[in-house]
Amino acid sequence: MRAVWYETTGAADAVLRCNVLDDPLPGPGEVRVRIRASGVNPSDVKARSGARGPIPFARVIPHSDGAGEIDIVGAGVDAARLGSRVWLWNAAWKRANGTCAEYVCVPSEQAVPLPPNTSFEAGACLGIPASTACHAVFADGDVSGQTVLVTGGAGAVGHYAIQLARWGGAHVVVTVSGDEKAQIATAAGAHAVVNYRSADTATAILDATGGQRIDRIVEVEFGGNLATSAAVLAPGGVIAAYGSMADPTPQLPFYPLMFSHTTLRMMLVYALTANERANVVTRLSSALEADALQHLIAARFALDETAKAHQAVEAGTLIGNAVIGTD
Known part of the structure; x- marks a missing residue:
């Protein structure tokens, strides 16, 4: 099979190779999937760069x-x-072989x-x-009327979160950083959009x-937005956070949050329980x-352009997802 791999961490164009490997065969309880599309996420490029530690x-x-x-x-x-169309989760999580190849074998339950x-x-x-967005929106139950x-809201997770919350019956407010992103959020179903760069965000x-006040926050930047979150959250509200890159070690205003009976839900989509x-x-x-x-597919690449795909995701300029076709 044609596949892309790396044997040491580093810059995408220095360590990623595209060549031929033996076709894998599924073990007991596994399925082999002919991959048609492979998704590139920030966690993938961080692992390849070495930001998540040494190569495992x-x-x-x-x-x-991926899907196929x-x-x-x-x-x-x-x-x-046999022959069924599926999408995959955690193909490369604590495993050597992910979806950036023509074939991958995964436990049957990981092919949906x-x-x-x-x-x-x-x-x-x-x-x-989409799975991060779904868990962030619904981890504590239905959101109808919230x-x-x-x-x-124009990020890969946020774009799905808007749609899922709207589909779930919520009134959805979104923050973005510019007019183009505001248009994307509105098209996704946001009832109201706030440009946090041109306004007192909480007001x-x-x-x-x-x-x-807000019942639930789907939060991409926990630390950086904490002051705003505390100012707008309703008593008994929930912050479902899946990122805090700008401020990874935020100072927590414990007593204001405690007296508001706030729930802080930290999420890692790879680590979801079976339920x-x-x-x-x-x-x-x-x-x-x-x-x-x-x-929202922002960019498409061929398998032998995987290094370019990683560079595009690392640049942080894509509005939406980067996908690699394996055909």
Whole structure:
């Protein structure tokens, strides 16, 4: 099979190789998937660069997200799965071989049926961006009738979070950093959009809700936004945070948050429990089947352009997801 891999961490164009490896075969309980699209996420480029520590295996085929068709099943897996379209989660999480190849073998439960109305490119965005958004929105139950704030609403996760919260019956307020991103957030279903670079963000959020405080925040930058969050969150509100890059060690205003009975939910999509994963899969499957999700593909690359894909994600200028086609 054609595949991309690295044997040491470093710059994308220095360490990523595209060549031929032996086709893998599934073990018991596994399926082999003919990958049609592989999703590139920030965590993938951080692992390859060495930002997440030393290389964990002698050779790593990157990327946890992907989509394709099951072409071989291992012992104990229902043969009826052969030929089915699937999307993958955690393909490269604590594993040497991810989706940046023509084939990958994964445990059967990590290959989720992909509805016929959803493209392989879209399927390659579901394992991390859409699943993170889904857990952030619904980890504590339904959001119908709630007011949900999505920060960074034009990002890969935020874009899905807007749609899922709106689909779930919430009133959705979004923060973005510019007019183009505001248009994307509005098209995704945001009821109100605040440009945090041109306004007193907390005041603008409350103005947008008519003074209604926020029940749940889907948070891309926990530390950097904490003062605003504390100012707008309703008593008993939840901050569901999946990032804090600008301020990774924030000082916590414990007593104001405590007296507001605030819940802080820190999330790592790779580490979802079996029940949490099942809930995410169920919600996403329902949303996909209902045609409730738009998929924001910002850039497409060929397999031998994987280094360029990593560089594009590292640059941080893409609005949406980067996807690699393996055909």
